[in-house]
Structure formats: structure tokens, C-alpha cells
Amino acid sequence: MFFPHLIAGPITQPREMLPQFSDHERFRPRLDFVALGSTIFLVGLFKKVVIADPFGAYAAPVFVAAREGGVQAFEAWGGALAYTLQMYFDFSGYSDMAIGLGLLFGISLPLNFNSPYKARNVIEYWSRWHMTLTRFLTAHIYNPIVMSITRKRMTKGLPLPKRGRMTTGTFAALVAFPTLFTMLVSGVWHGAGWQFVVFGLLHGVFLIIAHAWRQWKVRRGLPLETTSLWRNGGAVLLTFFCAMIALVFFRADSVGTAVNLLQGMAGLNGVVFPQFVGLVPGGAEAIGALGLHMGELPLFDGWLFLRIVAFLVVVWAFPNLYQWLGDYREAIGVDVRPSGLVQRLSFARWRPSMVYGAVVGAFAVIAVLFSLSGAPSEFLYFQF
Template sequence: MPFNGFPFLLGFLPVALCGFALAGRWGQASAKTWLIAASLLFYAAGAPAFLPLLILSIAGNLGCLHAMHVSARPGRWAATGVALNLAVLAWFKYLDAQPALGLSFFTFTQIGCLLYHADGETPPPKVRDYALFAGFFPALLAGPILNPRETLPQFARTDGWRLTGGNLATGSGFFVIGLLKKTLLADPLLTVINPGFAHPGALTLFPAWQAATCYSLQLYFDFSGYTDMAIGIAWMVGLRYPDNFDQPYRATSVTAYWQRWHMSLTRFLMTTVHAPMTLAILRWRKAHGRPIDARSQATAAGFVSMIGGPIVVTMMLISLWHGATWVFLLFGLLHTAFLLVNHVWRVKHGRVLPAWVAVALTYLCVLVGAVLFRSTTAARAGSMLAGMAGLHGIGDLQPDIHVPAQILWLVILYAIVWLAPTTRQWMLGEPASRLPWRPSPQWAVAMGCAATLGVLAAGGTSEFLYFRF
């Protein structure tokens, strides 16, 4: 049940909110129970065959958390739980003909919870709280991946489980902006992207660049739009979900890009894989009398062990996150190379490029990666990149009356990407927003008009891109 479809917009969401408002009058237990039931119905509507898998995953992980708390060796239970989660993920994501919807997201959220409780000292959450943490429908299908330290206390609170005007107004603002990103900015680009990537060998210079840039823009507006909508729904019921994007195409390095793009996944892998691996390597080197200072990192052996190794492992896991295909593997290797070059430059030179040069160079790297990410084969990606390099020809020199309008639309989209504040900055009136949202009659009318536009454009739109991951 996509957020941008009529059944959700005009049916499920209004009923879920009305039910929450009524259930909240009976107390927090009733409100939480209602949201759990709504979430199970939401998942069943999209993937009924995998509903038992979701329920068993939540129940199994909760049982593991309780076992960790009473066991003398909680670490073993944590390791067992993580291994079982990864085994289920590998089976249903990579070996099953029809991957389970949203499996990567709710599995990683629960793995993070197991690791958070691995010391055995932190009491496990209550059943209702954990079921909502792992299975609440806004983040169920495409994240963000929730951090237990930040979000579990919100689900465990006993007050505030009522629908309020303030939460509804702010949450609706997030939701409407996300809906507009999806329906008005992302989906119309498909008319250029699909035919372009279907026949990359036929594209000359401008059509190749147009298809590639349109896809990078679609990917950003589609995924960040989903995140805005998920944050908005959670906000409506009093929950605060983390951001997943922080103006990633403004990054001045590929390292900074990954700190701004799909932030919840990056943070999860940094805290569970990259940081522990780096720390283990540093401890090993120190125990064996090997230096770990900046000078030793600049040596070939030091760079490979202390910087390169953790990066390679982390990026390979990001590749597998997206799928076990050669294209995703090459995508991970490409970004691994970008990151290693970035770190070599930092270690060896340390010079800072002009901001506009750094942003342009970083975006060019990301764009090449996006071409590979979208292509069905490496050969098609190579053909698209060849077209962008002009190897398929410059194109017809006769003027095309459609080209100026197409260029103008791209300029508008890039102006939004590079100049506009984030949704959170705008909705919460942070300094970066010059015209912040305020709860007022004027903004209510404006948001109502925007919501109408989003709903009118929602009928035939596609599903969110990251639903398949």
C-alpha cells in the first residue's frame, strides 16, 4: 500500500489517524494496540504472504532480548540473534524468487536493537513498545532504520499518545512535502529515464546526460520524499523519526556524500561494522607495537589496514544491501574507489578545493555511480557513460523546440537540490529557511492547496524506488 496511492491517502491513513484519536482516549495501551493492528493491516495489504514472517521476526527478536537479559552470557544470545536475522535476510532477500517487502529495513532495525542490549544490563522493552519500534508502518518498508537509543524511549513513554493539533499540523506538512516530491518532481522524470536507460546505445550527448541527471534527481526526490512522509506520519502520533537525507548533492567529498545520503543506513554500518573493525585493527597494531598515528596512516601498509580495509568491507555490505547482482557489486567497488581516493588525498595532500569545484566533482562521481546503479547490466552502464562522453555522437544540430523547456526544468530541479532548505529546516523554522512554515491560517490554505495538488497527481504514480530493497 504505497503512501502515494489513493487507497492509502483517502482510506488507510485517515482511518488510522481517526482510530488513534479514539483509542488515545482510553489510554496509552489502547493507542499503541491500535497502531500495532494498523501496521499489521498495512503490511498485509502489500505483502500478505510475508505477514507471518514479520510477526515471527518481531516475536523472535523480542524473545532473544529477554533471554539476553536473564542470561549469564548475553553476548552469545546477541550473536545468535544477529546470525539468525542475517540468515533470514539472506534467504528471503537473495534466494527467494519474491523478496519480502521491507525485510532489510525492519531486520536492520532489530539487529541494532540486539546490539544495543548486548550487555544484558539494559532491560528489554515491553511487548507493545517493541512491536511498534520494529513494525510501525511509516518506516516499515523503506526506513529510516531506527536507532534504539534514540527511539525506544519514545515508544516506551506512557503519556502523549493522543492526536493533537500541533502534531497533526507539523506532521501533515512533512507528509505533503514528501508527497509533492514524489508525485510532482520524481515521477514525471520517468518519461525521460525509462526510454533512455532502455536503449543507452542510441543516446547522443545531450539525451545521455539528460537521462543520467534525471535519474539522479528522481532517486533523490523519490527516496527523500518517502522519508519526509514517514517522518510526517510518525510526527502526527507524537513520534520523532530521524532524517535520512541532509542535502547530499551539496557534499564537497564522496565521504561527506555518504554522511548525507541514506544517513540511517550509513550510521548503522558505521557503528556496527566500520567503527568496531577500525577499533579492533588499532588495538591489534598497538598490542604488536605498531604505530597508529597520522604518519603511519600515510604509509601504504598503514593506510590499507587502518583506513582501506574497513572502507572496503563496509561498502561491500552496502552493495549486498541493495542486492546480490554484479551491477550492485560494481557500484560498491566504484564508490569504494572514490572513498579511497578521497582519503588518500586527505592523508597525502590535505589541501581543500574551492567549494564549487569540490561539489561539482563529487556530484560527477555520484552521477557515474547512479548510472551504474540504474542500469540492468554493466554493458548498458558503459554504453550510457559512452554516450555522456560523446562517443555516440553529438546529436542533431537542428534546434529542437523541446530542449529549452527540458533544460529549464532541470535547472529548476537543481536549484531546489542546491539552494532550497531541507524539509526539516523549513517545517521547524531553522535558520537556513528564509520563509519558514508557521501554524497560521495562511499556511493552512497553502498546505491545503499543496495537498490537493499532490493527491491529484498521485493516481497513476509509481511505487517508491527503495521498496525493492
């Protein structure tokens, strides 16, 4: 009956929550928790109504067009990127609002969202995206399967992992099969449709490839992590691309719609450049030299392009909310430290003050105005 987390998580455990409910010094309104909780809640509301919902307005007609037929390249990429960012800020905003509401009562909920698009591989991605669902699936599906298979292999005298290394058969039995099955369950958990099955299987395949790549490094004694900016940047882009492809199936109303959109992204339905490209010096000449042309794109415009670029910069370059909050432990499992600009400028971290009160208040006013300007939309995860 503790309502803040009921719509879409975080998925809580009794050992996390019951001690807090019985702590009468904590489970009550407190001014410090109200200040911190309202800040987190209002920033989450801002993410939802000011950032996520407008991206949804761009993405929806593209997926409708894909259902009815082909979509050309720029519109397909615009729709896929718009939905990828809509899902990010919608679910991030919801997770913030749940944690903020909990703190109004003095209750800390588990961290559920930790900059997943900064992940360098799909394994790390799932440790940052819907973290409590990943924890639940790992504890109640993946681990029991692995333990059962391990016991059977021990009984039969079959090879087991040694010092992190394993044979191909061991990898298939103890990593590939449990991973694929767990992600299949994850896909079906989100919805009863073949597109959700494909979504789960895709992530299962991505995870198996990531684990196999790690095994390849272990066998050759190579470091699992790299300090190279270019390699890490490429890894982040590749992981983001994999997540986006899977989210196309997640958003589509059928596998056919998703395939149509992916065909458009591959340029199989034609490539027409938006007219604003002609404003770039030499842009029109370069497009003509390639044998392509510019035209009207009703589902892709310069404003969408600028929004996508701007918020990809926010996603990849800015610290997240919990890094901005610095040393405040506002959620269970928070293990993030200030980074980037917030790390260098310690005075930029959040503290209860009139200045930050005014800033968050401005966020709140803008969010409310956006809410009143159009029909309210539900959280994306409410339907799953």
C-alpha cells in the same frame, strides 16, 4: 509494527524508539504534531508524485535504449541527470513522508536525508544520504573491522595513526580496506547484481580518494575546509558528478547497460544537438563551425532541459524542508539551521497558520491530482 518507516527506513534503534513508545504523554495524537507531521508528509508526497515521477518517465526509456545499444550524448546525459534527480526527490519525499507519518502519532523518527547534493566531498555525501544506513554500516561493519585491525597492529608493534597522521601502510590497513569492504557490503545490500557491486566499489574508491586527499592536507598543515565560493562550488559539482556516475550503475539492469550509457555520455556514440539550440542567437552557426549538427532527439527535449536546470537550482540554492521548518525539532538528529533566504527572512519560516495551511493544502491538491492522472509508482527504495 510501527509502520511509517518499514518500507525503506529510516533504520531505527531501540534506544531511540522504545522510550517514545512508553511516553504516554507523547505517543498519542496531538494537534501540534498533527500540524507539523501533515505538513512534512504532504510536502514529501508533492516531491514524489509531482517532481520525482515525471523525471522517472524521462529516465526509463533512456536506460532501455542503453540496454539495446548506443545512446548519443544529449540523450545519455538527459537520462542520467533525470534519474539522479528522480532518486533525490523520490527518496527525499519518502523520508519526509515517513517522518511526517511518525509525528501524526507523536513519534519522532531519525533524520535520513539532508541535502546530499550540496555535499563538498563523498565523505560528506554519505553523512547526508540515507543517513541511518550510513550510521548502521559504520557501527556494525566499518568500526568493528577497524578495531580488530588496530588491535592486531598494536600486538605486532606496527605503526598507528598519530595526531591524525598515518603512514601509507597504516592508511591502507585502517582506512582503505575497511572503507572498500563496507561499501562493497552496501552495494550488495541494495541488490544481487554485478551492477550493485560496481556501485558499492565505486563509492568505496571515491571515499578512499577523499580520505587520502584529507591526509595529504593534514601532512602539509593545510586547512581541511575552504571559504572560497569557487572551490566549494567546484567541489560540490565534482561530488555530484561522482554520485551520478555511481547511480548510473545503480539504475541500470546490468553492467553492460551502464557502460553503454557512460559511453554515450562521453560522446562515443555521437553528438547531435537538440533543435531548440537553434533558437539561441548564433547557436546554429556555432554548432556548424564545430562540424556538428542538430536533429530530432526523441529522448531529450527542451522541457526536460528546463526541468533539469530548474530543479538543480532548487537542489543547490534552496534551503531544505528542515531548514524551512526552522527551530521545530521534528526528527531525531536534526541539526540543521535556517539558511539562505529563510535565514534572512525569518517570517518565511514555517509556523502553524492559515497562510501556510493554504500553501500546504495547495501542494496536497496538486499532488493528489498528479497521482490520479497516471498509474501510481512505487518508491524507488522499496525494491532494495
